[in-house]
Amino acid sequence: MQVEPYLNTIVKIADNRILTNAKLNRRKQQNILYDNDGLTMRYQPNQEVHELACIQTDQAITSSFYYFEVKILKLPEKDNVKKFLSIGLAYDNYPSNKPLGIIGASIGYQWDGIVKLKKQEIDLKLNPYKQEDIIGCGIYKQEIFFTFNGIRSLNTAKIDFKEALYPTVVCGDGVNLKFNLGATPMIYDYQKILQKEKNEIIQEIDKQDVSPYSLHLIIQEYLWSQGYLNSLKQFERESSLQENENMRLEKKQDEMIYEDEQQCDGDFKRKQSLQMTPMSALQRKLSGLQSPNFQQISSIERKVSGFYLDEQENNNELNQIAEQAFLKDQLVNQERIKIQILIREGKIGEVIDILQDMMPGFLKKDGIQQTLYSQYFIELMKKDKTQEAIVLGQIHLSQHLNFQVECVDEKLNPIKMKIENILGLICYDDISTSALRGLISQQQRERICDYINKSLLIELGYEDESALEICFKQLIQVCDQIQQRGLLGGHSVQFL
Numbered sequence: 001m002q003v004e005p006y007l008n009t010i011v012k013i014a015d016n017r018i019l020t021n022a023k024l025n026r027r028k029q030q031n032i033l034y035d036n037d038g039l040t041m042r043y044q045p046n047q048e049v050h051e052l053a054c055i056q057t058d059q060a061i062t063s064s065f066y067y068f069e070v071k072i073l074k075l076p077e078k079d080n081v082k083k084f085l086s087i088g089l090a091y092d093n094y095p096s097n098k099p100l101g102i103i104g105a106s107i108g109y110q111w112d113g114i115v116k117l118k119k120q121e122i123d124l125k126l127n128p129y130k131q132e133d134i135i136g137c138g139i140y141k142q143e144i145f146f147t148f149n150g151i152r153s154l155n156t157a158k159i160d161f162k163e164a165l166y167p168t169v170v171c172g173d174g175v176n177l178k179f180n181l182g183a184t185p186m187i188y189d190y191q192k193i194l195q196k197e198k199n200e201i202i203q204e205i206d207k208q209d210v211s212p213y214s215l216h217l218i219i220q221e222y223l224w225s226q227g228y229l230n231s232l233k234q235f236e237r238e239s240s241l242q243e244n245e246n247m248r249l250e251k252k253q254d255e256m257i258y259e260d261e262q263q264c265d266g267d268f269k270r271k272q273s274l275q276m277t278p279m280s281a282l283q284r285k286l287s288g289l290q291s292p293n294f295q296q297i298s299s300i301e302r303k304v305s306g307f308y309l310d311e312q313e314n315n316n317e318l319n320q321i322a323e324q325a326f327l328k329d330q331l332v333n334q335e336r337i338k339i340q341i342l343i344r345e346g347k348i349g350e351v352i353d354i355l356q357d358m359m360p361g362f363l364k365k366d367g368i369q370q371t372l373y374s375q376y377f378i379e380l381m382k383k384d385k386t387q388e389a390i391v392l393g394q395i396h397l398s399q400h401l402n403f404q405v406e407c408v409d410e411k412l413n414p415i416k417m418k419i420e421n422i423l424g425l426i427c428y429d430d431i432s433t434s435a436l437r438g439l440i441s442q443q444q445r446e447r448i449c450d451y452i453n454k455s456l457l458i459e460l461g462y463e464d465e466s467a468l469e470i471c472f473k474q475l476i477q478v479c480d481q482i483q484q485r486g487l488l489g490g491h492s493v494q495f496l
Contacts, residue, residue: 019068019167020182022059029053029096039179040073043171052084053171054096057181060164061089067138067190068167069147069180075111075131076174084172085111087135089144091163100170105161108170109135109146117157124155136188137167150187222468225457227337336456343449344442348376351452362459368452373397374405374422375448381425382440393423406447408438414447 023038032053033042043053070087086100086108094100100108101116109115113128127148129135136147143156169177180186223232335354342351352372355363363369373396380389401420409415421436428434438444454464 019057019059019061019066022057022181024179025056025058025166027054027056027093027096039181039183040177042074042176043174045173052097052099053175054090054094055169055171055177056090056092056094056166057168057179060092060166061139064142065138065140065193067136067186067188068182069134069136069186069188070169071134071178071180072129072131072175073178074174074176076172083111084170085129085175086116086170088115088137088168089139089165090168091161092166094166094168094170096170098170100168105159105163105165106168107144107157107159108168109137115146115157117159122157124153124157126153126155134187136186138190139165140193147188150189152188218467218471222466225453225462225466227340227453229337336453339456340449340453343375343452344445346379346382346445348372348379352376359459362456365455365459367403368455369396370400370403370419371405371448371451374419375445377422378425378439378444381431386426390426397423406451408441408443408447410435410438412438412441412443 024034024041026032026034031043031045032055033044034040041055045051045053072085075085076083084099088100088106088108090100090106090108091104094106095103099110099116100106102119107115107117109124109126111129113126115122115124115126124146126146129148134147134149136150136152138145138147139159142160143158145156146153167179167181169179171177219235220232223229223235335358339351339354342348342354352363355368355372363372373392377389377392377397380386380392397419401418401423403419404416405419405422407415407417407422417439422439425431425434425436425439428436431437431440458464
């Protein structure tokens with residue numbers, strides 16, 4: 001599976017490794033002059049005191065990878081002026097009279113080539129720097145590195161700071177500096193780090209492979225669970241996917257050994273991992289779908305019927321149990337789809353009638369009745385049937401005012417709303433211009449449709465989420481972990 005073509009088309013990358021909009025924080029310290037660019041400063045302290053000054057950015061580092069540079073425009077030339085300059089990272093409001101690395105979460109590369117961390121001098125074999133030099137400081141996977149005129153030191157310092165860190169400089173008399181926080185090109189090419197790490201990730205992902213047959217079953221299950229039967233039929237006609245020897249060779253070696261052993265014994269069994277489809281051979285025959293090359297009823301049907309059968313067992317018994325499972329699943333295969341269509345059309349009264357006839361116990365479950373009657377109330381208000389809505393609210397909703405129903409707000413964002421707020425629709429002459437206008441949108445119907453569909457699947461002993469939905473959530477979680485660990489150089493990954 002080639003990953004690289006998808007990296008720029010499936011995800012968009014928000015870059016947090018530089019603070020392009022950050023400026024220097026103008027702290028209340030005398031004799032520091034800032035240029036209009038907000039990144040250049042000059043320090044001319046009281047000549048009798050010779051105090052140190054602390055300069056920090058107004059934004060904290062938000063990524064596990066970060067890099068910035070400081071150009072030394074001027075250092076003091078007079079012999080009676082004490083030279084001091086330390087460039088690095090520190091927590092917010094670092095004291096102005098303490099060199100970096102002396103207290104707390106801070107580290108500093110001093111002008112004489114010494115690095116200080118936790119009051120200790122660390123020999124990273126860095127050069128002393130002078131006027132016109134450019135010093136860079138970066139953090140990558142909890143390790144600090146420094147650059148000298150675009151050349152990175154091979155040595156790093158490990159840190160375990162918990163505080164938020166800021167690019168920081170502590171300097172003495174007569175120092176003139178300019179920060180580069182990423183708004184302009186830097187002399188050190190930090191993109192090499194990102195590209196190297198990105199290539200390693202891609203190589204690891206490319207090693208993973210998924211059988212086309214497994215993908216077929218995952219898509220098939222999703223279409224079935226969401227009620228897209230027409231799409232499922234078309235998908236089966238177009239794919240006509242059969243399990244063949246090539247697909248079997250793509251499986252792990254331990255699976256091949258298992259199947260070879262079972263076949264030699266004359267009792268071939270398919271691995272449970274291949275039983276992902278919820279449609280039996282009998283259901284396929286009745287629905288006109290083409291079937292992959294196996295006869296077993298699925299794991300979902302076994303769960304409903306309470307039996308486990310192998311392919312070579314008595315065909316009459318197999319067909320009988322498959323038919324029992326199919327009859328038990330009629331609501332799933334037919335009425336569940338009808339319920340979805342009716343909810344999307346706003347015909348909630350008909351949905352309630354169907355459930356009262358076929359599953360009265362389900363309708364009485366906590367949440368189901370309140371959700372459906374709340375949506376029924378909304379649909380009546382959309383049709384200006386205010387009196388009917390009031391009667392419905394008095395009978396079915398008045399005792400559940402604090403119950404929260406899945407809804408969308410005026411900007412169509414998913415939220416949960418109390419029933420008492422939904423009843424507030426009565427107060428508006430024109431709902432479409434009110435703060436509750438999201439309740440009369442098609443997106444609101446889709447929210448209810450999804451909630452009822454998942455609840456029905458759970459009631460009938462099925463999983464409320466398909467394998468594809470679970471994989472998608474897992475992918476999002478993995479992307480979050482990649483960002484937190486800095487594996488993409490501090491990129492945050494968001495799906496389009």
